[in-house]
Amino acid sequence: MPVPEEFFDVVNERDEPVGRASRREVHARGLRHRAVHVLVFDHAGRVFLQKRSTRKDSSPGCWDSSCSGHVDAGEGYDVAAARELQEELGLSGAAPVRWFRIAACPETSEEFTWVYRLGSDGPFALNADEIERGEWLTPAEVTQRVAKQPEAYAPAFRLVWARGFACSMGF
Numbered sequence: 001m002p003v004p005e006e007f008f009d010v011v012n013e014r015d016e017p018v019g020r021a022s023r024r025e026v027h028a029r030g031l032r033h034r035a036v037h038v039l040v041f042d043h044a045g046r047v048f049l050q051k052r053s054t055r056k057d058s059s060p061g062c063w064d065s066s067c068s069g070h071v072d073a074g075e076g077y078d079v080a081a082a083r084e085l086q087e088e089l090g091l092s093g094a095a096p097v098r099w100f101r102i103a104a105c106p107e108t109s110e111e112f113t114w115v116y117r118l119g120s121d122g123p124f125a126l127n128a129d130e131i132e133r134g135e136w137l138t139p140a141e142v143t144q145r146v147a148k149q150p151e152a153y154a155p156a157f158r159l160v161w162a163r164g165f166a167c168s169m170g171f
Contacts, residue, residue, distance in 0.1 A: 007073040008033040013104075015112045020073045027058075032104045034071035035111035036081040037160050038096050040089070042121045046136040050088070052154065053132050058109065059154035061132070063145075066118075068156070070111075077114040085118070090125025094118055100163060107159040115160050139165075 005024070009017040010031045026033050040048045047066065054061045067088040071080040078098070085091040096116035104110045126134060137145070146153050146161060153161075 006070065008070055009073050011104075011112060015104075023070070027109065030110050032110045032112065034077065034080075035068065035108065035113045035156075036071060036077055036084060036116060037065040037068040037113060037156070038081055038085055038116045038118055039099075039160075039164065040066035040118045040120050042136060043119070046138050047142060048122070048124070048134055048136050049142065050126070050130075050134045051132040053128070053130055055129070059156075062154040062157075063152055064154040064157045065115075065160055066134075081114070081116045088127050088130050089122075090127070091118075091120065094120065102159060102163060105159075108156045111156070113156065113160070115164065 005022050007020050007022055008026050010019040010021050010026065010033060012018050012032065015032075015034070021029075021031060025031070042048070049063050050066060052059055052062050052064050067084045069080065069084040069088070071077055075083075081096050082094060085094045085096065096118040099115045099117045102108060102113040102115065104112045124134065142161060143165075146158060150158060
């Protein structure tokens with residue numbers, strides 16, 4: 001059975017909807033749209049990172065935020081963050097907290113991005129279509145690994161991680 005095509009709100013430079021387009025068209029034309037990233041921290045202050053499935057169309061096999069995804073057409077950022085937590089990590093009823101916002105730019109593939117944080121020790125039910133595996137790391141370990149091998153991390157995650165430190169990384 002074919003997967004239904006996703007549609008996103010196309011937004012202007014102020015993150016205001018100006019139309020709708022398919023995922024394929026948004027990415028092919030480099031149109032501004034919306035996304036969310038959630039960083040999940042455990043009680044010890046470690047962050048859970050996911051290794052993206054090699055079947056993903058962008059940054060396949062790269063390490064990324066605990067969960068991330070597009071905001072669907074007509075959907076709000078907060079709803080999208082909760083939906084992505086359920087779809088990718090199996091966390092239902094989670095209420096992540098808005099942390100900081102990133103304006104659309106080349107590193108985010110022209111996505112306006114709200115970054116959220118959430119405290120949880122799991123357990124997670126990883127979606128195998130989205131995630132190859134996950135790992136808990138201290139913030140220092142993430143920073144060292146990103147510096148040593150940046151190409152192993154999704155471009156948007158590298159920006160999220162750098163901005164997170166500017167906003168006092170951690171819980």
